[in-house]
Amino acid sequence: QVQLVESGGGLVQPGGSLRLSCAASEVIFTFYRMGWYRQAPGKQRELVAHITSGGTTNYADSVKGRFTISRDNAKNTVYLQMNSLRSEDTAVYYCCAARFNIAVVDYWGQGTQVTVSS
Numbered sequence: 001q002v003q004l005v006e007s008g009g010g011l012v013q014p015g016g017s018l019r020l021s022c023a024a025s026e027v028i029f030t031f032y033r034m035g036w037y038r039q040a041p042g043k044q045r046e047l048v049a050h051i052t053s054g055g056t057t058n059y060a061d062s063v064k065g066r067f068t069i070s071r072d073n074a075k076n077t078v079y080l081q082m083n084s085l086r087s088e089d090t091a092v093y094y095c096c097a098a099r100f101n102i103a104v105v106d107y108w109g110q111g112t113q114v115t116v117s118s
Contacts, residue, residue, distance in 0.1 A: 003028055006095045009112030012085055016116070020080040022095030022109055029076040032106065033098045036069065036080045038091035038114075045094070049080060050102045058102075063089075085116045 008020040020036065035050030049059045049069040057069050068081040078095065095109035096102070 003107045004095045004097060004109035006093070006109040006112045009093060009114045011115045011117065013118050014086060014116055016085050017081070017083045018085065018114060019082070020093055020095070020112060020114075022078045022080075024076050024078070024095075024097060026076050028097045028107060029071075029073070029078075031099065033100075033102050034069075034071060034078040035096050035098065035102050035105075036078075037094045037096055037105075038089075039094070040088075040091040043091075047102060048093070050098075051078065082114070085114075087116050090114060090116050 003025050005023045012018050033050055033052050036048045037045050038048050039045040047060060048063055049067055051057045051069045051071055066084045071078045092111045092113050094111045096105040097107040098105050
């Protein structure tokens, strides 16, 4: 049973923008912390941003001021708006859900490729 469905990746030029979406089941969306990790080739997966069920957000230093995570409770969907994209943002982005601690992920999305290149 698929719990998290991602969309929105693609190819964008440096300085451009993309918005990722992650649709979740209602139970997960209501009770879980939602977040985005990314993994670049040859690197470890890193936490990019996360948001609690109450709407509190947290960001990696590398994306602060450029990325915004948000949630639409009516659509059970979490978004990652990515602006001022850089080549180093190139990675596979994974939506995730964690019941208590975002470092201990209970559910993963399938991943979506984001490529920043001219």
